[in-house]
Amino acid sequence: MVQLIRKSIKECPECGSKNIYRNTEKGETTCRDCGLVLEDRMVDLSQEWRDFSDDGSESKRRTGAPTSETQFDQGLGTEVGTTSDFYKLGSDRERDKFFRLRKWNIRISTAIERNLKVALAELKRISSFLKLPKSVEEEAARIYRLTVQKGLVRGRSMESVVAGALYAACRRHEVPRTLDEMGEASGIEKKEIGRTYRFVTRELGISIRPSNPADYIPRFASALKLSPEIQSKAVKILESARDIELTSGRGPTGIAAAALYVASLIHGEKRTQREVADVAGVTEVTIRNRYKELIKKLKLTKDVEKSKRK
DNA sequence: AAGACGAAAGTGGTTGA
DNA sequence: TCAACAACTTTCGTCTT
Numbered sequence: 001m002v003q004l005i006r007k008s009i010k011e012c013p014e015c016g017s018k019n020i021y022r023n024t025e026k027g028e029t030t031c032r033d034c035g036l037v038l039e040d041r042m043v044d045l046s047q048e049w050r051d052f053s054d055d056g057s058e059s060k061r062r063t064g065a066p067t068s069e070t071q072f073d074q075g076l077g078t079e080v081g082t083t084s085d086f087y088k089l090g091s092d093r094e095r096d097k098f099f100r101l102r103k104w105n106i107r108i109s110t111a112i113e114r115n116l117k118v119a120l121a122e123l124k125r126i127s128s129f130l131k132l133p134k135s136v137e138e139e140a141a142r143i144y145r146l147t148v149q150k151g152l153v154r155g156r157s158m159e160s161v162v163a164g165a166l167y168a169a170c171r172r173h174e175v176p177r178t179l180d181e182m183g184e185a186s187g188i189e190k191k192e193i194g195r196t197y198r199f200v201t202r203e204l205g206i207s208i209r210p211s212n213p214a215d216y217i218p219r220f221a222s223a224l225k226l227s228p229e230i231q232s233k234a235v236k237i238l239e240s241a242r243d244i245e246l247t248s249g250r251g252p253t254g255i256a257a258a259a260l261y262v263a264s265l266i267h268g269e270k271r272t273q274r275e276v277a278d279v280a281g282v283t284e285v286t287i288r289n290r291y292k293e294l295i296k297k298l299k300l301t302k303d304v305e306k307s308k309r310k
Numbered sequence: 311a312a313g314a315c316g317a318a319a320g321t322g323g324t325t326g327a
Numbered sequence: 328t329c330a331a332c333a334a335c336t337t338t339c340g341t342c343t344t
Contacts, residue, residue, distance in 0.1 A: 191322075198323095251334070272313060283336055288315065 123162050129185045140169035160188045164196035176211045180281040213256040214238050223279040234263040254282045258290030
């Protein structure tokens with residue numbers, strides 16, 4: 001079942017170009033000529049069927065029903081009998097126990113439901129603030145539900161767990177947002193989000209590949225109003241950087257920012273380190289360090305020099 | 311004056327004994 | 328559990344355009 005809820009955009013309102021590029025996985029639509037991000041809330045058409053444990057060591061795998069995870073109850077709640085079952089029981093002791101169990105079960109499940117209701121509302125709020133695709137939102141909801149069911153929320157605020165779940169979902173879907181952005185959207189400190197993110201993913205056995213710097217390029221480039229040529233140049237730079245192991249161990253946003261900075265220099269659409277640093281959420285110093293490594297190891301110095309002289 | 315550069319000290323997280 | 332360590336940040340002074 002495939003359907004688009006939004007009518008598709010035919011041409012760019014900015015430059016009138018018909019050269020529109022859709023990336024359904026990332027929920028991004030960009031204009032190839034001016035780089036404008038046109039519509040980034042498309043429906044993701046692919047179903048997420050993977051389960052959580054890629055390591056296979058622990059049997060934590062469980063797949064959600066193909067219902068919407070953002071509904072607070074999928075009709076899967078438990079119930080301990082009803083009063084009609086009561087009369088089938090013999091002794092007073094059994095009846096006592098029956099009532100106690102029933103009472104507690106209702107109490108617990110309603111508590112969880114209430115919690116989920118509030119949490120999912122918050123999740124939707126943040127998700128729409130960050131313009132995340134529906135698939136990510138659902139993934140985050142699934143993660144949050146698991147977290148609650150395992151009782152891992154104890155000692156943590158609901159909001160931070162929601163933010164952590166969203167962050168994890170973003171990473172899994174390779175639509176990374178920075179911790180800063182997540183912090184701004186949720187009002188939670190980024191180190192708190194990072195903490196819960198690590199905790200939740202570890203406890204749930206969710207394995208997440210280290211994020212690819214290239215995933216950040218379209219968004220950063222668009223924020224800096226850089227042309228698509230620069231984007232692809234930056235991606236090329238990132239690829240060759242990865243080939244010589246320059247990317248491992250470093251913060252992906254820093255590398256992405258530096259690549260973009262270098263690309264902007266070479267193409268004569270210069271942006272200051274400050275500007276690039278701001279949108280990427282790193283400091284100028286980090287950009288400088290990455291930038292130095294890049295031009296040195298990739299022998300781009302002459303390219304940069306050349307375009308400087310122009 | 312603004313941007314680029316680099317040194318030095320501090321922070322938070324990872325790793326390995 | 329603790330200390331060493333790498334990456335990143337903050338701050339600040341200097342150089343370049």
